[in-house]
Structures are given as structure tokens and as C-alpha cells.
Amino acid sequence: MIMRPLDLDAVQAFVRIAELGSFTRAAEAARTTQSAVSLKLKRLEERLGCRLLERTPRHVALSAQGASFLEHARELLEAHDRAFAVLAGARQRLTIGISDHVAGPELPELIARMNAQDPQLLIEIRIGSSGDLLQSFDRRELEAVVVRQHVGRSDGEILTEEKFGWYAAPNWQHRAGEPLPVATMPEPCGVRVLAGQLLDEAGVPWTEAFVGGGVAAVSAAVMAGLGVAALARRMLPFGAINVGPTLGLPELPRLPVLLHSRVRDGRPRDALVALSAAFRSAVRD
The missing domain is CATH 3.40.190.290 (D-Maltodextrin-Binding Protein; domain 2)
Known part of the structure; x- marks a missing residue:
């Protein structure tokens, strides 16, 4: 079975939330809205079939699956950036x-x-x-x-x-x-x-x-x-x-x-x- 590729924007949103510990700060860093960031995370969790973050009104924490996925998500984004730079001919x-x-x-x-x-x-x-x-x-x-x-x-x-x-x-x-x-x-x-x-x-x-x-x-x-x-x-x-x-x-x-x-x-x-x-x-x- 051919699996659908992950949405890199959604992966980026997840990494930002995990590193900043806040949907609000992640939205500010991405220059977008909190609702847009939340929607991207929701779609990523649906695509992976698991919850990546545990949310409360005052706290955001990685779930066990989120902690396991975080390093792979970072590697995916870094690989994308390297590939894009080579193909674009950019320094x-x-x-x-x-x-x-x-x-x-x-x-x-x-x-x-x-x-x-x-x-x-x-x-x-x-x-x-x-x-x-x-x-x-x-x-x-x-x-x-x-x-x-x-x-x-x-x-x-x-x-x-x-x-x-x-x-x-x-x-x-x-x-x-x-x-x-x-x-x-x-x-x-x-x-x-x-x-x-x-x-x-x-x-x-x-x-x-x-x-x-x-x-x-x-x-x-x-x-x-x-x-x-x-x-x-x-x-x-x-x-x-x-x-x-x-x-x-x-x-x-x-x-x-x-x-x-x-x-x-x-x-x-x-x-x-x-x-x-x-x-x-x-x-x-």
C-alpha cells in the first residue's frame, strides 16, 4: 500500500508548538493565526492516527507518540531544507x-x-x-x-x-x-x-x-x-x-x-x- 506523504507545513507547525510550548507562540513565529496552527496539527494527528500533544487550557506537553515523532519530524524538515537549497542553487x-x-x-x-x-x-x-x-x-x-x-x-x-x-x-x-x-x-x-x-x-x-x-x-x-x-x-x-x-x-x-x-x-x-x-x-x- 502506498502511503500518502506528510504535509510539511503541518509537520513544521507541530515542531514549533513542541519547541515553544504554546500554540500562541507557534502562531506568532509562523506569522499566522492560532486556529490555523491548531488545524494543521489536527490534520497531522489524523494522518498519523495518534495524538501528538496533550493540551490543557494552560499547558501543552508532548504525548508519548509525540516525543517519539519529534526528532524524526526535525530530521524531515532539515532534509527538505537541504534538498530545496541544492535544487534552487541557493547558498x-x-x-x-x-x-x-x-x-x-x-x-x-x-x-x-x-x-x-x-x-x-x-x-x-x-x-x-x-x-x-x-x-x-x-x-x-x-x-x-x-x-x-x-x-x-x-x-x-x-x-x-x-x-x-x-x-x-x-x-x-x-x-x-x-x-x-x-x-x-x-x-x-x-x-x-x-x-x-x-x-x-x-x-x-x-x-x-x-x-x-x-x-x-x-x-x-x-x-x-x-x-x-x-x-x-x-x-x-x-x-x-x-x-x-x-x-x-x-x-x-x-x-x-x-x-x-x-x-x-x-x-x-x-x-x-x-x-x-x-x-x-x-x-x-
């Missing part, structure tokens, strides 16, 4: 998000390593905050992200851990009796949250002296003498000094850098392996 594209707190002076080297791995692979890199990039990754707008460890997330592959310190311009001095002026990135930056928590726990009065849209802006504020900032060593502006021990500030921990990826094989996976190896080498203390 494969790898879209990566890199946190601004992670993309340091080694970024050109990292890009060069990926390009050397596969010059025919079209690499697109987006820079942003870890929280924003993770949201884009969950919406399937990015295939991989390299970010700081984010509160509430336990997934991802640890690439390295970096030491942070409290840095200021060499001629900067803290005025006695005044709150510590701190230059930070805007919320929901995880480094900002951690730094504030540690200062509060240590009983150190502090105030925002500058809020920048990226590490480069924060570093510029530090060197302009506006205050101190929690920065990784490799992100330091030239001449900045660690004033933490002198001011008795709480020690900052080593913070993990993680790779979140749904790329599992092929040329994009090889490029990510090259990126991971280059990154571990670049940030080694």
Missing part, C-alpha cells in the same frame, strides 16, 4: 545571534574561522542582548545563539566561563560618602542584574551613572570617568583598571557563555563547531 544560510556581552575584539577572528570552514556558507550574525536573542531563538528566527547564561534557562552547551571585575578609568576616584556610580546596560541585562544584587547584598550604596545600549557605550562611559562597570577582562577598554579590591567591592563570579543551537548536522553544524572551538581558544585565560 545555505546560517543565522547566529551573539550577545553584546560576548562579541568582543575576537569577533573578526571568529567570523574568519567560520568562513574558512565553509566559504560557500552564507553567515548572518546579529548582535543584541542575551534575553532578546534567546527570544528570537525560541521563535525560530535564529538557528543558534551565543549568550550569557540567562535566569530560568538550563539548556545550552557551555563554551567557556569568563572572569568579571569592577573596572574604571585610571584617574577615576570614588568620592567618599557618595553612592558608587555604576555604568550599566539596560534591563534585562543579566550582568546588570547580577552586579546590582551583589552590591545590595554587600551593603554598598550605588546609583546608575550611565545606561548604554551596548558594551562599547558602557566602556566609553567608564573611560570618560563616569564611574565603574562590571566587565569581562577581554572586553576592557585600553587603560581600564580593576578597582574592586581597592574599594572593597564584592567579587564577581565567573559567568558561563552558552551555545543554544538547533543545528544538528551538515555544513552549518561544521561551521558552529569551528565557531565553538575558536571561541574557547579566544577567551581562554
Whole structure:
């Protein structure tokens, strides 16, 4: 008996629901309606003759059959994308998000390593905050992200851990009796949250002296003498000094850098392996 092929749009809808844990978020990622996503899933379940998801008003979970089918569904979609790219004569594209707190002076080297791995692979890199990039990754707008460890997330592959310190311009001095002026990135930056928590726990009065849209802006504020900032060593502006021990500030921990990826094989996976190896080498203390 010849079996009817599966509807790839329905398979895609199922994978999105499973990965995002929500019909609403799956519809947003597909730029369609929740009812359209629900209909596609219903047709797929009817075609397979089993229930793939268990639904309640507040919860979506994989059934036993859905858990078994999920990996095969991903492989089917990846095979389709590879075949389509070959027949269309198009270059494969790898879209990566890199946190601004992670993309340091080694970024050109990292890009060069990926390009050397596969010059025919079209690499697109987006820079942003870890929280924003993770949201884009969950919406399937990015295939991989390299970010700081984010509160509430336990997934991802640890690439390295970096030491942070409290840095200021060499001629900067803290005025006695005044709150510590701190230059930070805007919320929901995880480094900002951690730094504030540690200062509060240590009983150190502090105030925002500058809020920048990226590490480069924060570093510029530090060197302009506006205050101190929690920065990784490799992100330091030239001449900045660690004033933490002198001011008795709480020690900052080593913070993990993680790779979140749904790329599992092929040329994009090889490029990510090259990126991971280059990154571990670049940030080694």
C-alpha cells in the first residue's frame, strides 16, 4: 500500500508548538493565526492516527507518540531544507545571534574561522542582548545563539566561563560618602542584574551613572570617568583598571557563555563547531 506523504507545513507547525510550548507562540513565529496552527496539527494527528500533544487550557506537553515523532519530524524538515537549497542553487544560510556581552575584539577572528570552514556558507550574525536573542531563538528566527547564561534557562552547551571585575578609568576616584556610580546596560541585562544584587547584598550604596545600549557605550562611559562597570577582562577598554579590591567591592563570579543551537548536522553544524572551538581558544585565560 502506498502511503500518502506528510504535509510539511503541518509537520513544521507541530515542531514549533513542541519547541515553544504554546500554540500562541507557534502562531506568532509562523506569522499566522492560532486556529490555523491548531488545524494543521489536527490534520497531522489524523494522518498519523495518534495524538501528538496533550493540551490543557494552560499547558501543552508532548504525548508519548509525540516525543517519539519529534526528532524524526526535525530530521524531515532539515532534509527538505537541504534538498530545496541544492535544487534552487541557493547558498545555505546560517543565522547566529551573539550577545553584546560576548562579541568582543575576537569577533573578526571568529567570523574568519567560520568562513574558512565553509566559504560557500552564507553567515548572518546579529548582535543584541542575551534575553532578546534567546527570544528570537525560541521563535525560530535564529538557528543558534551565543549568550550569557540567562535566569530560568538550563539548556545550552557551555563554551567557556569568563572572569568579571569592577573596572574604571585610571584617574577615576570614588568620592567618599557618595553612592558608587555604576555604568550599566539596560534591563534585562543579566550582568546588570547580577552586579546590582551583589552590591545590595554587600551593603554598598550605588546609583546608575550611565545606561548604554551596548558594551562599547558602557566602556566609553567608564573611560570618560563616569564611574565603574562590571566587565569581562577581554572586553576592557585600553587603560581600564580593576578597582574592586581597592574599594572593597564584592567579587564577581565567573559567568558561563552558552551555545543554544538547533543545528544538528551538515555544513552549518561544521561551521558552529569551528565557531565553538575558536571561541574557547579566544577567551581562554
